[in-house]
Amino acid sequence: MTLRLGMHFDDLDEAYNFYNAYGKLAGFSIRKESSNRGKDGEVVWKRFVCSKEGKTDEKHWIGKELVQRRRMETRFDCKAKLQVKLDKSGGYVVSMFVPQHSHAPATPSKRFMLRSHREVPESKRQLINTYDAANVQSKQQMQVFASQSGGLDKIGFTDTDLNDYNAKKVPSFAVFSTSRLPS
Numbered sequence: 504m505t506l507r508l509g510m511h512f513d514d515l516d517e518a519y520n521f522y523n524a525y526g527k528l529a530g531f532s533i534r535k536e537s538s539n540r541g542k543d544g545e546v547v548w549k550r551f552v553c554s555k556e557g558k559t560d561e562k563h564w565i566g567k568e569l570v571q572r573r574r575m576e577t578r579f580d581c582k583a584k585l586q587v588k589l590d591k592s593g594g595y596v597v598s599m600f601v602p603q604h605s606h607a608p609a610t611p612s613k614r615f616m617l618r619s620h621r622e623v624p625e626s627k628r629q630l631i632n633t634y635d636a637a638n639v640q641s642k643q644q645m646q647v648f649a650s651q652s653g654g655l656d657k658i659g660f661t662d663t664d665l666n667d668y669n670a671k672k673v674p675s676f677a678v679f680s681t682s683r684l685p686s
């Protein structure tokens with residue numbers, strides 16, 4: 504998988520997905536950073552960065568109290584990035600690419616923890632909804648998925664993602680309303 508200056512993408516999603524897939528192979532996670540819009544609201548350029556870009560705020564103030572902040576993903580002021588700019592003939596081209604990272608990549612056994620590569624896939628959602636409606640705990644659900652995929656690290660998402668998915672889900676009232684016919 505190679506990335507180079509001038510490489511063309513049809514849209515910003517394609518650029519993000521390509522850089523994310525590239526990051527997955529190399530062992531890092533990415534996030535969307537800044538972008539700039541033109542007069543008509545179109546995105547003129549957009550930048551994607553390594554998730555370890557920036558500096559960790561190790562301490563911050565809450566009122567008069569200085570507290571230590573704990574972060575799952577600490578930052579290393581990494582400068583690795585991909586920037587694309589609007590192509591006059593349509594789509595986007597790579598206008599800046601910094602491949603060097605200021606930190607070691609995640610080891611293969613830790614790569615499933617990288618945020619931008621985790622997602623609860625469409626194919627598992629119905630089963631999760633059923634489990635959730637039956638009050639099956641997320642830990643037990645994860646064990647089922649782990650045995651299906653051959654390990655917790657092969658599921659593609661973590662119990663945090665599972666809980667986030669359930670928290671954001673719109674409650675399914677349709678399941679319960681069938682017994683209540685309009686009078």
Ligand SMILES: [Zn+2]
Pocket residue numbers: 531553554555556581582583603604605606
């Ligand atoms: Zn990095």
